[in-house]
Amino acid sequence: MKLTYDPAAGAAFWESISRLPGYPAGLHQPIRQMLFESDALLRLSDVLDAAGARRDQPLVVVWDATPMRRAGEDLKPLIASLLAGHGWQLRTITLQSDAGGQVLASMTHVETVRAALQPGCALLSVGSGVVTDIAKHGSHLYQQETGEHIPYVVYQTANSVSAFTSNMAPLFVDGVKRTLPSRYPDALVCDLETLRDAPYEMTAAGVGDMLAPYVSLPDWYLAHQLGMDSTYTPLAERLLGDIGGLYLAEAQGIRRGQLESVALLAKTIALGGLAMSLSHATTPLSGFEHVMSHLIDLQNELLQRPLAAHGSQVALATVIGARLYRHFLDAFDPAELNIEQCYPPAHTMEQVVRSSFAAVDPSGKAGAECWADYRKKLEAWHTHRADLENALRNWHALRGELEKRTCAPQQLLGILEAVGAPLRWDALNPPCSEDQVRFAFFNAALMRKRLTIGDVIIFFGWDRGALWDQVKA
Ligand SMILES: [Zn+2]
Known part of the structure; x- marks a missing residue:
């Protein structure tokens, strides 16, 4: 199935959605680049360049300790060696699990990221929703404090939640989850092999999260x-369209990890984040x-x-x-x-x-x-x-x-x-x-x-x- 609004289409995508009723006046391409491609991993270095990151300055990489596989290889060491090979100065932050055995979206982790940022650096998050939200909000707080916009690239590791393209961050505040205003990433990288090889439980959850609009x-x-x-x-509902029908049509492809279906799911998830942010x-x-x-x-x-x-x-x-x-x-x-x-x-x-x-x-x-x-x-x-x-x-x-x-x-x-x-x-x-x-x-x-x-x-x-x-x- 084809999407009415395809976030992979770059300027043409932004041009067409800016005509929808409710699109914020004067907002020009808040996310400059969104890739949904086979082997997008190999373009990561170029995406960082385009986002304004500098190879002579630290590149802060935020991820958690969970091992991830991509086409039979260890994803995180693969990313690290690829980037190092392109001359990037990596400073990695590995977020540690909280009491329940998972990394929670807490202000403590956000603070860890914020404290690692420095003038001239850039930020890359490699993870799913929680890691992305933590990194995003760390750089948002840094920007509020210093006025400096840190180039920030999201490398999405699962089709799991609609967090990747949003300018908000759901975080625990006094034990209660609250959504705080945050920032957009400058670029989103969806490497289809990475998304295909994520635990299927996360992919199925991504479809589930995108059914919420039938109540919300x-x-x-x-x-x-x-x-x-x-x-x-009406912007959000126009942007999303018949999302249930689309998932039904793509269900087998999503289950089998066919790259076209994986890409389509990633795009709808990106649209979900934008529907909220816009x-x-x-x-x-x-x-x-x-x-x-x-x-x-x-x-x-x-x-x-x-x-x-x-x-x-x-x-x-x-x-x-x-x-x-x-x-x-x-x-x-x-x-x-x-x-x-x-x-x-x-x-x-x-x-x-x-x-x-x-x-x-x-x-x-x-x-x-x-x-x-x-x-x-x-x-x-x-x-x-x-x-x-x-x-x-x-x-x-x-x-x-x-x-x-x-x-x-x-x-x-x-x-x-x-x-x-x-x-x-x-x-x-x-x-x-x-x-x-x-x-x-x-x-x-x-x-x-x-x-x-x-x-x-x-x-x-x-x-x-x-x-x-x-x-x-
Ligand atoms: Zn959700």
């Missing part, structure tokens, strides 16, 4: 219509399903347990979100809504938020962090009552718009099955218990200020226990 886009549209988000534009928020790709996933991460993080592949966890939360939409769109009748009861007072909700999070974090830190964010949403919800009344009057039209943006849960499961992604929570690695998922479903809305379908069912007074029985299957 209706969430965004809903929030916009309820006066809770003024940032909505919309100035993660909102187009992060709604109820991502907050559920963040809450599962939070529980595992507090227990110092390893995290499952982000996208596969998100995909299963997306299926739950799509079931929730299905149920809501079928059953909601505005005539039966008692609008007076849709506005709980702040002290009631503060109690709810703090006590809910005390169940997983008795220190109260997570609860305080979540309430600080949630209270802003609650205030806005009260302020925008007229928007809700208006939406209810026009429910039929709004319902149609939401319907257009979501997708049948069965169709999502069909895509996951076709690419060989986990279909059940206990099939994740490590498995996720029903209690953890239930906690995430019940409390996702209480975690942050962005309005999702999860908030609407709370404000409308729906019985979440009964809903959980409907959507968990």
